[in-house]
Amino acid sequence: MTGGRLLAVFLCLATVGLVVIGTLWPVPAAAAWAGGTGGFISSSSTPEGAVNNFANDLGHHAWQEAYSTLANKGKFTEQDFVRDMTGSYPGLRTYASLDNFEVRPLHASDNEAQVELRLHWSTVVGTFLDTRTLQVVKNGDHWAPVWPIVKEQHVPPQVIPVTYLRWDVIYRGPEDDWGAQDVEAPHVRIIDMHPVERAAGVVVLGELLNEDVVPAYVSVKATLLGKNGSPIATEDSFDKISHLLLPKQVTPFLITFPNVSLSDVDSIHMDPTSSLVAASADPVIEIQNQKLSPAPDAWFSGSLVNQSGQNVSIAHVLGTFYDQSGQLVWVADQYIDRALLPQTPVSFAIPVPEDLARKISTERAVVATYSPGGFQ
């Protein structure tokens, strides 16, 4: 009987003990579902711990909890804080989820510390990095971060007259009436093409021109052919191109062939496609103050100004870089995480590979945009 009792006690204690262990030191899968790497008890007794807790709350979109832990919450409202995190107007930030974060202590004293928080947000078009340097102050027995709020500019209520151009297309319909006339697909032309070898594989760069008088929805496919003429691989530009080209507009494109060596390539077959689509000339985006910071740590930066009267939810900047002889050197891109409001500059900064940055003489940028329900 004693043995039975002992067994029961042992099993109960072991169960409780295992639950405690699993809760204090959760296995990775469980920790991921709990929203971070910490266990049940997470401490704000260190500056890093406080920032960890704060970032965990951000990861759960628990804005209220995150806001309540801030040392400087008296200086802005919770609404300001939420707007800083999600954007005032629908944009990439609005539906972003925190993929992971890094906390890097920069400096610490008894009552104050400085910590770099790198938030990697995941969005439908890729990840973006939001780096903030936080002061962390000691408040009694725990630490509290000071949030460097970025207040979005508010656009005053106004009426902006727009007289934009737009093209509509009336299609013939799906029925088969042979010989009946249909509208011609726009004529597009590759005006530059240049393969380069990078660590990841072969990259084909180029520029495509819509030489027609109607808008074109374009795409570029490339096929690498080997020495014996057989195809090695076929890839397309996906989002490293501006797919909508108005008449006489030029877009760069970049096509990556992972794990292919340029020495194996004999020739490249380019296949641009275009189709006629309904489109609008709006919005016009001006790109101001474009600058290339020199290597090392080369960046192509500038700011976008939406000159139209409608908000742009997501802007995609494609930078094209040329050497002194005007030859294409590189194409790089970045999605802007905040909406573009009319006449409100939003900055961008695109990293440029250091080895290529030294060759760059001139650069040029184009912007593709997306707004829900709008023209593509």
Next chain:
Amino acid sequence: MVHWMLRASSALAFTKATTLFTRQPGASIFESNGLSRGISLQKLEAVAPSTRPIPLSLILMAALAVHLPLLLMELPLKSYDTNFHIFFASHYLHHWFDPWNPKWYAGFSQTTYPPLPQQWIALVSRITGLDLAYMTVQLVAILLLVVGVYRFALLWVTPRAASLAALAAVFLGSESFLVYSAGQLSTTTAAPLYLNALPYLFEWVREGKWRSFVKGAALFTAAAAAHHATLLFGSMFFAIPVLALVLIDRQDGERVSTPAFLIRTVVMTVVVAAAVAVVLLPFWIALIHYPVTQTPIPHASRANYILSPQWGLNYFVIPYGALILALPFIFVRGSAVTRLRPLLLGFWVAFLVGLGGTTPVGHLLLGRAFDVLTMERFSYWATLLALPFVGLLAAELIDRYRGRAVAVLTIAATFTCAMAVAWSTFRPADAADFKVDSVAAWLNRDGHDNYRYVTLGFGNKISRLSVLTDASSVDGEWNSGRMLPELTAHGGAALTSSKYFNKEGLDALRAILDHADRYGLKWVFVRDPYYEPLLTFGGWRRVDDLEDRTIIVWSKDGVPPAAPVNAPQIPPHWQGLMWGTLPFGSSLLAIFVVLALPERQRRRAADVEPAVMDKDLVPGRMFS
């Protein structure tokens, strides 16, 4: 079917009961019922409760009364996996001997999943249609579970307690959870077969009865043909306790001899292993050639239920229901009675693993499999292992409190079952209720099905859509069947739900859209505007809309029509023949041997309930 089970059960009931109460009084279940000696005796004498078991036919009628209406309402169609099983079945319906299914992942082999329940659905659907065929097979599984629990419980407890355990199985939360919320047909089909096989294993190893050997082996093989994991893990949680019981139990005062025990165990293991190896040969070949090395996909059943209480509710409270209240009894009684200890230990390990990431046990025991398997099935097995204890507890409570106990137990059982059934409504697998018929019709016309498609924001409706359309998709719901590198390299499950897997899911979606040409992927059906920016910037355009503009069709220009994927994974014809013959044949064989080899009525007294309980009490050993 019921008939043979009943006959077998009666014989077994007598054996177990006499063994338990006449030969091992020191380990009687009554020795630790928590009553003082005097009170206990007085109660037993005064109340003189009925010790007859509830007739199994009555329990089966109860199962029908509870589950038949729910299944006729086709409630499982709202669950996570029901349509997945129907999709597999629809393939078997049209291509019984060709397991290569081109409709998902640009082609995948259905030999990666044991086929038995789906093949039965395919067969029955020729009369009833697919949906009703699913319900039929599920109902049969539920009825078999009742019988299986009864027979399994008889190994451990009295016929009366076993009958109460079987009755409890009708209301088991985890069963209802798996049937109506999770839609895990294979698990809920394999477990009853396995439970029914275990008493034969017991008889074979203990008594060397060849009939039991044949029946047991056939049922084990059929169980594996229904769900391989059940057999694999069932061996640990169910078979090992049963084998331990063989060692503990005595027959005519003698324990089974060790050599006999070992030889019979090994013989059964080898024969069943060989049979399973042959019956599921294409499955093993697929597994060996293409082991599941893809990036693990998160599943909430691996969460820590304390750190993530919402998942604790989903995967612990709902499946266990009122059974949580019985946990102390299980531990106390299971520890106290020697012959119940193996069952307790089996339950305990299954219980801990079923807790997912709440304890480190699952991670430690299963290793990488922890990140591949889902944990709710372990909770299901744990509750099945707990049922003999539940029967025992119920019997004692009813003996002691009669009507009040019956009322409380009825309320508890009803509440448990109702909560688990209702859970599919409270927490539906797919909150959005919409029809995919228009999408299927769109794909099936004007040659649209010459291309592949993917849906976004369709949840688990993609299985239903795949049943309705002739077109092929690059997405699917059978993660282990995926071979496309764009999918296996990322830890996202179905592309249609990419955003819920954050970066991993979206990376997979981006990769597959990037290679649209490669797979003839021309159509994307979008029900969630979240994905529109990716499609816009990736070169896709809107071409049509459906369902009052709630579903937008996106297309990519210049995509060549889908070519059949001539993958090395395509099973050769002989494997198709095997797959269409042996697993299904194993179930036919099991039915045949069970029906054709009736139990010998060893003792006529088998029908008589043993009336020796009172005198076998050892009052001095009771808890006080």
Next chain:
Amino acid sequence: MKHAFTFLIGVTVSAGALPALAQSGNLDLPKSIVAGSAFSIQSTSSAQGVLYIVGPGQVLKRDVQPGQPITIAAGDLDCAGHYLAVLTSGSSTETGEFDVVPGSQPATLSFLAKPSRLPVGLQSGISGAVYIFDAFQNLITAPTPVSFQLSIPSEATQSRTVVSRQGAAWTDMNSGSKDGNAKFVAQAGDVSATRVIQQVPGDPCGLKMSAKKVGEQIQLETDPLRDCSGNAVTDGTIVTFTESWNGGQTTVDVPLKHGIAQAEVPAYNGARISVATGVVMGNEIRWANQ
């Protein structure tokens, strides 16, 4: 050879087995008839029978009374092609072959004209091909004259006449020098088909801009853009203004509105401002703040 042998055996055995093939003869048929016209077939059979007229494009089946001619009414057989006629009556089978030819009068034209849009001043830039069909959609393979005409507003009409071969005729034309819609007509007999060819301006010629200061900004404006034939460049055409100064650059792509493009850029002393559209470069301005 093996298959042919099998076939022969098969047919022979079939013939032996089937009384229907016991006897055969030839039907008295016209060599050819015009699609859709009426005709009759005379049978020598003295028993009731069945007439089959079989071709890939049409099949007919008629009951035959002894001694009576079999009449096929107008419109019953309208699909041009080669037909097999089979008359079975009792144990005898009579067969024959004949052609149904298209009517000679064109009823519809399939006119394939390309392109629907092209720049002005292109030699042989426009092509047209025609397939000629009769009233029953049979391709008229007999030579038929087809005339093609391209009418361009304020320019002389281009005309060609071509005789079709095997039902097809084609030609090519030049685009004019003025933008606008040209009418491209193909005619055969009394039937015609019309297509509209949009003639659009070519690349801009002499792209030129001017600049003036407005507040802290420079307002840039192009002269009205025209191609080398003097046609106004289409609105919506993108014009790119680029301002470069010491280490910095501002770019703006603006669409042409009412023939001109306008933009404002920051006023930097010494900035160089250039303009381009597509691959055509315009003038350059060096800005000096006054």
Next chain:
Amino acid sequence: MIRPLVILLAAFAASGAFGADQASVQIEPTTLQGPRPLAKETATAVVRDYLEAWQSLSAALEQNRTDLLNQDFVGTAKDKFAETIEEQQKLGIRTRYQERSHDIRIIFYSPEGLSVELEDNIAYDVQLLDHNKVQTTQLVRARYVAVLTPAEVRWRVRVLQADSN
């Protein structure tokens, strides 16, 4: 007892012959009218798809299945052949076309590339079955004109008619 067996064997032998024979195909040098050159790959594809269209047509007329036309026919040709099949179904007859030989020449490639015309001197056997009873089998020689137009991945027959000219 023997008689049905003989009939069965005869039908089987005949159908075996019909099903297994491969027609001989001769391709004549192209004599194009029109300015557009015809690439060798295009010519090969046109002839291949044209021959496949004959196979589909034979199968469709024999089995009275209009769906077999979908892949290879479009427009007028598809409509006419579909009507023939429907008429055959109504009348209870089937026709078997077994090609023996093709002699093909491409004669026109339209300037915009949207049509190809070819002529084919063809020999084929026609077998007529009324309610599965063979009525006759006849060897036919005819000259066919076909117009094919490009679809997404193949050339489809738009016009196919025998021509006595």
